[in-house]
Amino acid sequence: MPESVVAITNLSRRFGAKAALNDVSLDVPRGSVFGLVGENGAGKSTLIKHILGLWRAETGAIRVFGVDPVADPVSVLSRVGYLSEQPDLPEWMTVIEFMRYMQAFYPKWDPLYAEELRRQFGLDRDKRIRVLSKGQRAKLGLLGAQAHRPDLLLLDEPSSGLDPIVRSDILAAVIRTVSEEGRTVFFSSHLLEEIERVSDHIAMLHQGKLVLCGPLDEIKAQYRRMTLRFETQQSTAPAVPGAVSVRGAGREWTIICNQAIKPIDGSHVIDDQAASLNDIFIGIAGGVHSLA
Amino acid sequence: MGCIPLRNLALIRDIWWRHRTLVCLLIGVTVFTSLLNVALPESVSMSADNPSGFDARDAVELLNFHLIIAALLLFLAICGYTEFNAQKGSIGFPHRLFTLPLSSFELVALPMFLGVAAAELLGLVWRTLIFGANLNVWGTMLIGVYVVVYQAVLWTLPALGSLRMLIHGVVGMVFIIALGLPSFPQETLPWWLREGFLMVWLLVVALSAFFGCWSFVAQQRSGGGLRRDWIRSVVERASDVAPRRRKDFNSAAAAHFWFEWRRSGFMLPLLVGAMLVAVIGPLSLGDDGGGTVRILIAVLAMPMVLAFPVGKAFSKPDLWSSDMSVPSFVAVRPISTDDLVETKMKVAAVSAAVSWLLVCAFIALWFGLWASLDGLNMIRLLLWAVYGHSMYPQYALVILSLAAAMLMTWRFLVSSLWLGLSGNRALFATTAIPYSLAPIFVLAFAILIPGNEDSILSWMYRGFGSVLPTLVRIAAIAVTSKLWIAAWSWRDINRVRVRQYLFLWICGTLVLVAFALVSWAGLRYIVPSDSDQLRSLLVLCALLVIPFARLGLAPGSLARNRHRL
Structure with a gap:
């Protein structure tokens, strides 16, 4: 079993009455691209802030490279690259000043790689950050997070709100990072196609609870999407043992299940295929829905 | 057309709804002050019955002054009908009203x-x-x-x-x-x-x-x-004209020093320079010699006076932001909280030094080119007489005054770090309470003064000798408390860093003690009090000036803010 870069055990965090994270435990294997999915407010950003040491665990424990990120932030953060949804970059700096500033903090900063990324992203070195577009800022943030070749790259919804071209740039950079150097990426998004395309492991948060965690292939192989046709109209969603979600109306119902289900009396299967990540996500987050 | 007044009423309601708390506060302050001024002359009219009774008018005027300032600030806050425009990243006319x-x-x-x-x-x-x-x-x-x-x-x-x-x-x-x-x-x-x-x-x-x-x-x-x-x-x-960084940084500390300087350190020198050019310079040019001493006092007090409000803003994680949490850009950098606080302290030191360099340069130009020094020569003559007909104490006094003023400026910049870096807005706001309550204490002090004096100031001058032993005891307790709290607050900080700051604190405090002693040598002839006790008080006050315990608390405050402990 590969060594864990991030090990989270029974992590909980409350904000007032709301449980932002509820008894979350997960391990991020070294060299993996770990996708974290969940609806808005599921706790993805809170979890990433705990990994960065920006929040202390109320209960439970977090170890990043075997170290508590709150107790020893310098040793953890020097090995981590972080890009948030809205990069909080100092607008008064120029691109080159930003690169020089970042370089000073990371002994492993690779100036040639940084310059290559700058050119690749089309960033003018003398432009101030405040005049950069949202996409350019995201690229600059990614440059800052990547150019010291961190052991762990943390991306918190990096492509949210960006156009497809910028998004593909970011994805390409992530893939290159992993494929070329075998480092670890922890990546949160609610763009499921993106996660599905890039990740080899995923975890799913729903209302602060970890509802799914494991290798993507295993999860996709485990979940099925079946459509049942009933002989009579169903006014309410039929009770299907083993289903995580039942959606539909009238005589046709679509079921997402994580095991083979037994045929229900009065129905027959008209479609059976591997569930997509989107199906699984909507199934788990959405539960039972009647479209009638 | 008939609905226009109603639409206007909607806007008036919006303004009222946004500022209703401030409006109520403003009305409260005004009513309170009115009632106080109507009622107070009766309650403190002992001077009418007692021919030698004290006059509390000074205190009432001081209180009125503070309350009118509070009312003015509240009024300006209400008139400041602005909102943040996220699209433009600026605060201006509320765009939602468009x-x-x-x-x-x-x-x-x-x-x-x-x-x-x-x-x-x-x-x-x-x-x-x-x-x-x-x-x-x-x-x-x-x-x-x-x-x-x-x-x-x-x-x-x-x-x-x-x-x-x-x-x-x-x-x-x-x-x-x-x-x-x-x-x-x-x-x-x-x-x-x-x-x-x-x-x-x-x-x-x-x-x-x-x-x-x-x-x-x-x-x-x-x-x-x-x-x-x-x-x-x-x-x-204008911001592009500011010099850009052309070289790589030698270390993370150097990089963050540059960051902190560009973000907040330049503020005090900029304000001092602006005041010298826009206010003090023209005043000194128009002076015919009668105001030289007053202008000089204003010039020397200005960096310290400005350092006080600037220091409050400087003590926050980001001077320009109303959000008191550590900016995530800084929080995720691999730099310890101790280093972050040390950088702030260094930037404050450079900021104070540059500000005083500007002041010294201005004074040198002013005295050398257009000042009329007659008023100053009178003071020099007085000092010469007080200090035993020797010029050397004057030189020592000037040098030590400048060093002490520089230390005081630095002190004002860093003394609130432990509060500002905590990210606790309520705690930070409480630091303003002593200043807002001060007039009330002054008023109470005026009413409760034993003895019958003509005015508070004359009482303070004549009665200083009688309260001096109490002041010395209070200062001694304060110094002892400071050192005990310092020993506690620095307990978790790296030993090397403790030794470094202790050395700096001792050096700075020695300068202040020397300043206190040289000042005492002259003051003992002016202030009617026990000479030895006056010296003790001045030395104890010198020990209190440079923060020690509070700076020891700053890294812990920042760590709690950075990690939301």
Whole structure:
């Protein structure tokens, strides 16, 4: 079993009455691209802030490279690259000043790689950050997070709100990072196609609870999407043992299940295929829905 | 047309709803002050029955002064009808109002009219109920025009951000000076400073501000225009002129020092330089020798006075942000909280040093080129007599004064770090409470003073000898407490760092002790008190000046903020 870069055990965090994270435990294997999915407010950003040491665990424990990120932030953060949804970059700096500033903090900063990324992203070195577009800022943030070749790259919804071209740039950079150097990426998004395309492991948060965690292939192989046709109209969603979600109306119902289900009396299967990540996500987050 | 008043009422309701707490506070302060001034003369009228009774007028005036400042600040906060525009990243006229079915003229004119009316009403209440003064046409006009200019600056210059405060300060000073102009004999003033012309001039200023503001808001409402781009481009060009970093940094500490300096360190030298050029310089040029000492005192006090408010902002994780949490850009950098605090302290030291360099350069130029030094020579003569007919103590006093003033400036910049870096807004706000309560304590002090003296100041002078032993005991307890708390607050900090700061603290404190001793050598002839106890008090105060315990608490405060402990 590969060594864990991030090990989270029974992590909980409350904000007032709301449980932002509820008894979350997960391990991020070294060299993996770990996708974290969940609806808005599921706790993805809170979890990433705990990994960065920006929040202390109320209960439970977090170890990043075997170290508590709150107790020893310098040793953890020097090995981590972080890009948030809205990069909080100092607008008064120029691109080159930003690169020089970042370089000073990371002994492993690779100036040639940084310059290559700058050119690749089309960033003018003398432009101030405040005049950069949202996409350019995201690229600059990614440059800052990547150019010291961190052991762990943390991306918190990096492509949210960006156009497809910028998004593909970011994805390409992530893939290159992993494929070329075998480092670890922890990546949160609610763009499921993106996660599905890039990740080899995923975890799913729903209302602060970890509802799914494991290798993507295993999860996709485990979940099925079946459509049942009933002989009579169903006014309410039929009770299907083993289903995580039942959606539909009238005589046709679509079921997402994580095991083979037994045929229900009065129905027959008209479609059976591997569930997509989107199906699984909507199934788990959405539960039972009647479209009638 | 019949619904226009209703639409206007909706805007008035919006303004009221946003500021209702402040309006209630303002009314509360005004009513409290009015009642106090009506009731207080009766309750402290012992002077009427007792011919030698003390006069508490000084204290009442001081209290009134603080309350009027509080009322003024509340009023300006209410008039500052602005909102953050996320799209433009600036604070200006509330853009959400652009969708209301009101013309741009109404959007601008109504809040301005309400502001002017409220200012006049407030001025009337303060003048008649509290100060018992007569109505003054000139003052009434000035107040109204100031409100128009104040709001126009807020709404038309959003690109300048916090720099608008500087403009408000300069405009405010001009208006305060203008307030006194009619008291001069009119025939001695040039025609353009006489009351009749000034009233026309005020009208022009008010109309220009209003029309400029109306035009700007209308442009913003229709998607902006040349004017907005012009201001932004000027600001951007000005910031582009600032020298850029051309070389790599040697270390993370050096990089963060640069970051902190560019973010907040330059602020104090900039303000000191601006005050020297815009205010002190012209004053000194117009001085014929009579005001040299006063101007010199103002120049020497200015960096410390400015360091106090700047220090409050400097102590926050980000000087320019109202959010007191550590910016995530800084929080995720691999740098320890101890290093972050040390960087702040170093930046504060450089900021204080550069500010004093500017002051010294100005004084050197002023004294060398255009100052009239007659008034200073009298003081030098007095010092020469007091210090045993020797010049050397004077030189020591000048050098030690400068060093002490520099240390005090640094102290004001860093003394609130432990509060500001904590990210605890409520705790940070409590630091203002002692200043707001001070007048009440002064009033209580005035009422409870034993003995019957002519005035508080004369009592303080004559009675200083009797309270000196108590002051010495209080200072001794404060010093002991400081050292105990320091030992506790520095317990978790790296030993090397403790030794380094202890060395600096001892050096700085020795300078202050030397300053206290040299000052004592002269003061003992002036202040009627026990000479040894006076020396003890001065030395103990010198030990209290440079923060020790509080700085030991700063890394812990920052760590709690950074990790949301």
